Amino acid sequence: MAEKKVTLKLENVSKSFAKVENDEVTHALNAIDMELKSGEFISLVGPSGCGKSTILRLVAGLITPTTGKITVDGKEILEPSPERGMVFQKPTLFPWLTVEKNIAFSLKMQGKLKGNEEKVERMLKVIGLESFREDYPGQLSGGMAQRVALVRSLINEPDILLLDEPLGALDAFTRMNMQDEILKIWQERGQLAIMVTHDVDEAIYMGTRVIVMDANPGRVVADIKIDEEYPRDRSSAAFVEYRNEILNRLHFGGNK
Amino acid sequence: MGSNKKKGSKNGIDKSQLDKLTRQQLKELEEKEKTRGQIILDWVIMILPVVCGIVAIGEYLWVPDNSPNKNPNTYLGMLVIFIAAFLIYFIVALVKKLRGDKTVLDMLRYRAPLFSALFLLLAGYDYLTLKTGILTQPFVPCMNYIINIAWTDRAYLIECTLHTLRLLFLGYFIGVALGLVTGITCGYSEKVRYWVNPVIKFLGPIPTSTWIPIVMVVATSLFKGAVFIIALGSWFAVTVASMTGISNVDKDFFEAARTLGASSRQLVFRVAIPHAMPSILQGCTQAMSSACVAIMIAEMMGVKAGLGWYMNWAKSWAAYDKMFAALFVICFIFTIVTKALDLVKRRVLRWQNGVVK
Ligand SMILES: Nc1ncnc2c1ncn2[C@@H]1O[C@H](COP(=O)(O)OP(=O)(O)OP(=O)(O)O)[C@@H](O)[C@H]1O
Ligand SMILES: [Mg+2]
Numbered sequence: 296m297a298e299k300k301v302t303l304k305l306e307n308v309s310k311s312f313a314k315v316e317n318d319e320v321t322h323a324l325n326a327i328d329m330e331l332k333s334g335e336f337i338s339l340v341g342p343s344g345c346g347k348s349t350i351l352r353l354v355a356g357l358i359t360p361t362t363g364k365i366t367v368d369g370k371e372i373l374e375p376s377p378e379r380g381m382v383f384q385k386p387t388l389f390p391w392l393t394v395e396k397n398i399a400f401s402l403k404m405q406g407k408l409k410g411n412e413e414k415v416e417r418m419l420k421v422i423g424l425e426s427f428r429e430d431y432p433g434q435l436s437g438g439m440a441q442r443v444a445l446v447r448s449l450i451n452e453p454d455i456l457l458l459d460e461p462l463g464a465l466d467a468f469t470r471m472n473m474q475d476e477i478l479k480i481w482q483e484r485g486q487l488a489i490m491v492t493h494d495v496d497e498a499i500y501m502g503t504r505v506i507v508m509d510a511n512p513g514r515v516v517a518d519i520k521i522d523e524e525y526p527r528d529r530s531s532a533a534f535v536e537y538r539n540e541i542l543n544r545l546h547f548g549g550n551k
Numbered sequence: 552m553g554s555n556k557k558k559g560s561k562n563g564i565d566k567s568q569l570d571k572l573t574r575q576q577l578k579e580l581e582e583k584e585k586t587r588g589q590i591i592l593d594w595v596i597m598i599l600p601v602v603c604g605i606v607a608i609g610e611y612l613w614v615p616d617n618s619p620n621k622n623p624n625t626y627l628g629m630l631v632i633f634i635a636a637f638l639i640y641f642i643v644a645l646v647k648k649l650r651g652d653k654t655v656l657d658m659l660r661y662r663a664p665l666f667s668a669l670f671l672l673l674a675g676y677d678y679l680t681l682k683t684g685i686l687t688q689p690f691v692p693c694m695n696y697i698i699n700i701a702w703t704d705r706a707y708l709i710e711c712t713l714h715t716l717r718l719l720f721l722g723y724f725i726g727v728a729l730g731l732v733t734g735i736t737c738g739y740s741e742k743v744r745y746w747v748n749p750v751i752k753f754l755g756p757i758p759t760s761t762w763i764p765i766v767m768v769v770a771t772s773l774f775k776g777a778v779f780i781i782a783l784g785s786w787f788a789v790t791v792a793s794m795t796g797i798s799n800v801d802k803d804f805f806e807a808a809r810t811l812g813a814s815s816r817q818l819v820f821r822v823a824i825p826h827a828m829p830s831i832l833q834g835c836t837q838a839m840s841s842a843c844v845a846i847m848i849a850e851m852m853g854v855k856a857g858l859g860w861y862m863n864w865a866k867s868w869a870a871y872d873k874m875f876a877a878l879f880v881i882c883f884i885f886t887i888v889t890k891a892l893d894l895v896k897r898r899v900l901r902w903q904n905g906v907v908k
Contacts, residue, residue, distance in 0.1 A: 355810050377812035387807040391825040391902045401811035404821065431902040448811065457810075 301368050301454045303354065303487060305329040308363035309512075310349050323349045325512035327363070333454065336481055337489045338502030340541065346513025347491040351457045354489065355381045367455070377401050380448030381457040384464065386440040388432035388447070395419065395428040398447050418446035421480070438469035442476070449480060456481070458490040462497070474501055478525060495545075499537045500527050507544045517544045575653065597641070597656075597663050603670035604634040610674040610682075617684040625702065626695035630673070637666060692872040701876035708861070712880055715846060715857040718774065719888075722781025723842045727835055729782070730789025734834070737790065738797025738827065739819055751790060759784040759845045767853045777849040784845045785838035792834025796827025829903060832896045839892055843885050858884075 310324040324346040331337055339347045352358050353365055356375040365372045372379075388397050399415045402408040419425045422442040432440055441461055448456070458477070462470045478501055481488050492498050498505045499521055507517040519540065523533055572580070585593075608630050644656040673694060679685045681693035692700075701708060737744040762780050770776030800823050808822045824831070850859025858877050865873035 352806075357806050357809065375806075375809040375812075377810070379810065381807075381810040383803060383807060385803060387801075387803045389804065389808075389822070389825070391828065393902075400808075400821075404808070404811060404813045404817050433902065451812070 299454050300333040301487060302333075303329075303331045303455060304364075304366045305350075305353075306364045306366075308353065308360045308365060310346070310353060310358070311361045322512040324353075324360075325514050327513075327515060329506070329515070331487055331489065333487045334485045334503075335487055336478075336501055336503045337487075338498035338505045339489060339491045339508065340493065340495060340498045340505060340545070341508030341513075342510050342545065343493075344513075345508045345510035347508060348459050349513065351381065351459050351489065351491060354455065355379050355457055357381075377405065377448075377451040378453050379455045379457060380451055380453035382441075382444050382448055382459065382461040384460040386432070386437075386444040388435075388440055388443055390432050393429050393431055394424060394435070394443055397432065397443055398450060400447060401451055414450055418450050421449075422446055422476075438465050438473065441465065441473065445477070445480075452484065452486075454486055456486055456488040458488065460491050460493065463493065470497075475526070477501070482525070495538055495541050496529060498541070499534060500529060505537070505541060507541055509545075517541070579653070593660055596667075597660050600637050600663055600666035600670060601634060603667040603674075604630060604637070607670045607674040607677070608634075611677055614678065614682045616681055618681065618688045620681060620693070620695060622699050623695060625698045626677075626693075629694075629698055630670075633670070689869070690871055692875055696872040697875045697879065700870075700872040701879070704873060704876070708858075708876065708880060711856060711858050711861045711877070712884065715850065715859070715881075716884065718777055718849075718854070718857060719781065719842055719846050722778045722846070723785050723839065725778065726782035726785025726787075726842070727789050727838055730786040730834070730838065731793055731831070733786070734790040734793030734831070735797055735819070735824065735827075738794040739823060744794070747790075751787070754783075755787060755791070759841060760848045763848055763852050773854045777846065777854050780849055781842045781845045784841040788838040788841055789831070789834040792837065793827055793831045796830025796834075797823050799830070800826045829900055832899065836889075836892055836896070839888060843888075847881070 305327050308324060308327040309322070311320040311322045313320050327350065339350065341347055349358070353360055354372065356372045356379065359373075367379075388394075389400065392400065395415060396403075398418050399408055399412075402411050402414065419428055422439075422445070424439060424443065427435065427439065432443070435443065441464070445461065461477075462473050465473065474497060477488075477490075490498075490501065492501075502521055505517075505519045505521060506515055507519070508514065509516045517540075519537065521527075521537060523531075528534060608627065611627060611630070640659060644659045647653075647655045677693055677695075680688065680691055681695065733743075733747055737747050759780055762783065766776040766780055767773065770779065804822050804826060805818055808818055813821060846857070847859040850857040851863050854860060858881050862874050862877045862881075865871070865877065
């Protein structure tokens with residue numbers, strides 16, 4: 296609750312990539328405008344290649360926009376920072392570090408580990424993997440690894456949490472459990488969460504807003520506010536309504 | 552602790568026991584139960600080295616010699632010491648097993664055939680040399696000669712060994728240290744790679760021994776020259792291996808580390824280097840074998856000390872027993888060094904096979 300309230304603004308952001316094989320460029324994103332605030336849970340959906348990951352990587356500061364400006368509370372994003380935690384589709388846990396050390400990695404890099412050991416402890420507890428602390432990532436299941444990756448970036452208590460299809464590789468049961476876990480974490484701290492997903496149900500189940508994108512060039516085609524109480528009922532009339540609307544926007548309409 | 556007596560009978564283990572299963576017990580549970588025949592065979596194999604050792608002693612004592620043999624008891628003593636050492640190992644393993652730790656005995660069972668073969672090999676060698684002279688005597692001396700001469704000449708042998716080790720480690724560590732620096736910076740920085748790559752491409756295909764004559768002429772001291780040659784070979788192996796290792800680091804790891812607040816220095820030391828560790832250590836092992844080759848060539852070609860020189864010197868005096876003694880010392884040293892490197896490797900790369908503790 297003590298979270299800092301932040302506003303993330305993308306103003307006229309475009310991003311193009313040079314192609315490897317010839318002299319042309321790919322226009323991954325074209326003139327994106329967004330304003331996102333703490334307490335929101337943004338679901339980003341759209342066809343493959345529409346630039347969803349690119350948006351997250353821009354906000355993370357891993358790449359810089361071709362044109363336009365991305366700011367947090369008016370300050371331009373220039374480089375990655377632990378204040379913007381990112382969870383990737385692959386867990387990318389460091390295989391040479393134990394679970395515990397993976398979680399502590401970020402504190403250690405910032406020289407803040409001394410005196411903060413109990414944070415690591417708490418994170419282990421949040422994901423219920425206390426007895427796996429000495430294990431190496433190679434010994435974890437996919438869901439366990441992704442949970443570790445999640446708390447590894449959460450330990451910094453980031454103002455902005457970027458999730459790039461974090462549940463994409465998980466089976467349906469683990470996935471639904473993790474959806475609730477992530478929601479719980481987000482509700483406790485009320486940070487700004489942006490999650491890319493290719494699952495429309497997941498987008499509606501979790502998001503306060505669903506932003507629908509389209510490709511060539513990547514752009515926002517709809518920004519839908521989900522006005523439902525948590526936990527949401529996947530079979531309620533309102534839920535089905537939202538689903539149809541979003542599928543329509545994704546050109547999968549007419550299935551009613 | 553007595554509970555693991557129920558080994559093999561899977562139904563005999565209840566839930567609470569399963570909860571606090573150790574690694575060892577787990578392995579036993581999942582293993583197929585051994586038949587009576589297999590168990591008997593295991594024990595036979597485990598005492599086989601003693602039997603083979605006695606065979607070797609018998610061969611030495613009862614088969615008549617073909618050539619004169621001075622101080623005949625040295626070899627006998629060695630055989631007895633070997634057998635005694637094995638028996639002590641066996642007893643320790645048995646005691647450990649009775650206390651519930653089966654691993655030592657399993658290891659002994661695994662190694663026993665090799666020990667047996669070693670004794671048979673010794674017996675066979677003795678038969679071919681001392682007993683029959685099929686391998687002509689002064690040229691391929693029997694084991695008893697070799698041990699005797701190694702003992703008589705021990706002061707000089709030790710001196711030579713120390714000289715070899717000093718040269719080996721000096722050259723090796725200089726080479727590895729420089730190799731790590733160049734390899735890691737090259738792997739990481741394209742600018743450095745631009746300048747170092749041509750050097751590697753040019754020097755790489757030239758075998759180290761090519762340099763020896765040149766260095767012998769140019770270097771101010773032969774020792775320094777030899778250090779240079781050994782270091783050059785090690786440098787090359789480590790540079791190439793760590794360069795490949797570092798440049799193959801998955802980009803995703805860097806990105807993850809950056810979002811977690813790692814500085815560019817930390818990206819090198821906390822991500823790139825640990826990730827490249829398997830490759831780097833592979834390079835270190837390669838460097839060691841190239842260093843071993845280089846040092847022998849250097850010592851045989853110019854350096855006036857060390858085991859390689861000792862061998863050559865013994866040969867020129869037709870002291871073949873000394874030559875073989877030095878050969879065994881060399882084998883022994885290189886084995887120990889390689890083994891030590893292997894231990895370091897396994898310790899550092901524990902995460903690779905996911906083994907805990
Ligand atoms: N580093 C890069 N170099 C060149 N082109 C890139 C790069 N990253 C992304 N692109 C291109 O930008 C476009 C958008 O990519 P992005 O990864 O953001 O898509 P996405 O919406 O995340 O797709 P998916 O759902 O498949 O993950 C694609 O056409 C892709 O080829
Ligand atoms: Mg993507």
